[in-house]
Amino acid sequence: MVVSIELSDAEVDRLFHALADATRRDILRRSVAGDLSVSRLAADYPMSFAAVQKHVAVLEQVGLVTKIRNGRELLVRSDPDTLRRARLALDQLEEAWRGRVERMAAVLDDE
């Protein structure tokens, strides 16, 4: 059974904003492929460690990622459920479109 999830405007705002940055999307992709520490991630971007840390924090605040302690490092782990919620928001927008197309088709059928 699929539970219909209610997404608040504010949450969708933050979700899309988190996804609207190439570095953050790249961090997401890489942490999906396998858990990586923040410093390991940071090594591959042309910016300071602190900057990458901030990007991870943005992803973490919207739940796209969680951090797991492993010795003295923190592994960044992506959360597929949150990504699904982002998709749901897009789906709802697209659904409005499908509805319109159907209504137009119905009008045409009436003639």
Add this chain to the structure above:
Amino acid sequence: MVVSIELSDAEVDRLFHALADATRRDILRRSVAGDLSVSRLAADYPMSFAAVQKHVAVLEQVGLVTKIRNGRELLVRSDPDTLRRARLALDQLEEAWRGRVERMAAVLDDE
């Protein structure tokens, strides 16, 4: 046949950014339901006409919307293709996840 579309990082940045605002998403939904003039749209938001105009401009710049002259007003029309491109970007992120799940399942099968 579905053509695999290449989305540049910059384009996805702008796409998600355009969607990361509740007012803009609402304008999208309303213009999907039926073409509306900018002033008609603006009348229903608690902000100035110029502010709404800017939101429409953001949607227009990323191609989520186009404007069509109708007498002295400009109708805002949504473009479903661009919305689909946004979804494609999300799908590609999700696909990375599916790939991981499959690899993990394969590892488990090997044991």
Add this chain to the structure above:
DNA sequence: AATTGATACAACCATTTGGTTGTAGGTTAT
């Protein structure tokens, strides 16, 4: 215990964003 490595966090800065008001340019209606 001292050092090193990984992270957190504050302070700061430039740029962008989202809002405002005001002015100007077309289009329709009277």
Add this chain to the structure above:
DNA sequence: ATAACCTACAACCAAATGGTTGTATCAATT
């Protein structure tokens, strides 16, 4: 022609964003 309406655009402002450096904390290694 004039008035009324719709849109465009510039100038301005406060707040948020994305980056920096510096300092502090905490865990592991030696």
